[in-house]
Amino acid sequence: MWIYEKKLEYPIRVSYTNPRLAKEIITQYGGPDGELAASLRYLTQRYTMPISQAKAVLTDIGTEELAHMEIIASLVYNLIKDASVQEIKAAGLDDYYADHDKALYFVNAAGAPWVASYIQSKGDPVADLHEDMAAEQKARATYEYLIRLSDDPDVTDALRFLREREVVHFQRFGETLNLVHDWVNSKKIF
Amino acid sequence: MDQRRRELLRIMELEFAAIDLNLFLDTHPDDQRALADFNAVAQELQRAKTAYESRYGPVLNYGQSTSQGTWRWVEDPWPWEITFNR
Numbered sequence: 001m002w003i004y005e006k007k008l009e010y011p012i013r014v015s016y017t018n019p020r021l022a023k024e025i026i027t028q029y030g031g032p033d034g035e036l037a038a039s040l041r042y043l044t045q046r047y048t049m050p051i052s053q054a055k056a057v058l059t060d061i062g063t064e065e066l067a068h069m070e071i072i073a074s075l076v077y078n079l080i081k082d083a084s085v086q087e088i089k090a091a092g093l094d095d096y097y098a099d100h101d102k103a104l105y106f107v108n109a110a111g112a113p114w115v116a117s118y119i120q121s122k123g124d125p126v127a128d129l130h131e132d133m134a135a136e137q138k139a140r141a142t143y144e145y146l147i148r149l150s151d152d153p154d155v156t157d158a159l160r161f162l163r164e165r166e167v168v169h170f171q172r173f174g175e176t177l178n179l180v181h182d183w184v185n186s187k188k189i190f
Numbered sequence: 191m192d193q194r195r196r197e198l199l200r201i202m203e204l205e206f207a208a209i210d211l212n213l214f215l216d217t218h219p220d221d222q223r224a225l226a227d228f229n230a231v232a233q234e235l236q237r238a239k240t241a242y243e244s245r246y247g248p249v250l251n252y253g254q255s256t257s258q259g260t261w262r263w264v265e266d267p268w269p270w271e272i273t274f275n276r
Contacts, residue, residue, distance in 0.1 A: 003250050003251060003252055003254050004250070004251050004252075005249055005250055006248070006249050006250070006251075006263075006268065006269060007198060007201060007202065007205075007249060007269050008202070008269045008270075008272075009202070009205070009206065009209070010202065010206070011195075011198075011199055011202055011273075011274040012273055012274065013273045013274045013275050013276070014273065053216055053217060053219070056216045057213070057216045057217065060212055060213055060216060061213065064209060064213075070269065070270070073270065074269065074270035077270050078270070078273060168210065168213065169213075172213050172214075172216065172217055175217035175218075176216075176217060179217065
């Protein structure tokens with residue numbers, strides 16, 4: 001069960017209409033290291049976690065990633081909502097516009113649609129948590145590339161917040177992995 | 191910034207503290223100081239949300255918030271329509 005909150009996790013603003021920046025940051029909506037992939041990965045891995053704390057961490061971080069997906073969507077929405085077709089063409093967003101107008105769709109920066117093979121759910125908690133830690137690092141790196149590409153300080157502010165959360169999530173997954181190792185070792189004693 | 195955004199920003203600040211403490215407590219459930227902080231933030235967040243909802247309508251759906259007078263859940267603006275311009 002989920003409850004929707006009629007608020008974003010972090011306040012956003014955009015300085016001006018900027019379809020080029022929208023085309024870049026949409027990769028964190030539907031790209032390989034984006035927030036949809038992150039959320040679905042954690043929320044589907046949680047069912048077979050062997051210890052209660054790991055189930056909690058995956059549920060809670062998977063839920064926070066949904067909020068991050070909403071932040072990226074809100075940024076993209078505001079960056080393109082007032083764009084003219086001329087501006088969309090000039091920014092190279094015309095391929096996207098042909099299929100989606102200004103609607104939100106799950107694609108990477110090059111326009112490739114989201115696929116489930118971006119994520120894995122292995123059933124082995126050590127393997128899954130390592131994947132999760134790697135995913136957080138890949139997302140952090142992506143946010144750093146996007147911050148370099150961003151020419152809007154207001155969008156950069158939100159990207160910095162999201163980057164920071166990847167660092168915190170990596171930390172929590174590392175702690176969870178240690179707890180799972182403790183659990184594995186405690187089983188070996190018997 | 192208008193009054194509504196100021197109040198919403200306060201809710202965002204409090205809830206962010208709650209989110210971060212929540213994740214910390216997931217891997218440190220015996221940390222009494224973090225637990226006390228979480229409970230204090232959660233109480234203040236509840237107060238801030240109740241005050242905001244009395245003016246601007248429900249923040250939560252599915253029975254987690256009440257709606258006075260009319261069904262205000264359906265009212266604009268939705269979160270992606272609220273920007274915090276300087």
